[in-house]
Amino acid sequence: MDPTAQQTQDPARRAVELTRTGTGRYTARNAAGAEIAFGKGEDLLSPVELLLAALAGCSSVGVDTATSRSAQPTRFRVAATGHEVVEEGARRLDGLHLSFDLAFPDDDGGRKAAGLVERLIALAHDKHCTVSRTVEHGAPVGHDVAVALEDPAGREP
Known part of the structure; x- marks a missing residue:
């Protein structure tokens, strides 16, 4: 799944892609490659x-x-x-x-x-x-x- 694929066809569309990095841990990434880790844990939002x-x-x-x-x-x-x-x-x-x-x-x-x-x-x-x-x-x-x-x-x- 590529969050940028449809965004280039529709400039009003906003998208991020979430990837599981461990149990209860995820990374959200935007089309520009910026990312943030989050989920369940003391060190995460x-x-x-x-x-x-x-x-x-x-x-x-x-x-x-x-x-x-x-x-x-x-x-x-x-x-x-x-x-x-x-x-x-x-x-x-x-x-x-x-x-x-x-x-x-x-x-x-x-x-x-x-x-x-x-x-x-x-x-x-x-x-x-x-x-x-x-x-x-x-x-x-x-x-x-x-x-x-x-x-x-x-x-x-």
Whole structure:
């Protein structure tokens, strides 16, 4: 499975490929070759934590890009939180919240950057952050499955 194959045919399509690297351990890789390890373990982000990171990161990119034109932040932290709920045996997150903690130099550029932050966060939420907008609006998740039996050498019988 090549995540880039269909993306070149449809520039709006986004894709990653997940590979199992061990029990409960996975690597997600994008078309450019960037990758992140995740899964179940002390040294890994869980899939839920990746979702929270995606929410924080998506909103942060626009804020960081725009404010950095005026001043480099001296502190840039975003906490993403949510509460796991179980309804009829099914788990999901509720009450998702982003807390931005930013600081800029006390000079003209820093004051200009600081003055942009709230508007930029609102724009990310209302218009630019694909991740939070998808979560808020909901999107159906489909799937297909291919399963094969292979001999121990990795060849199909």
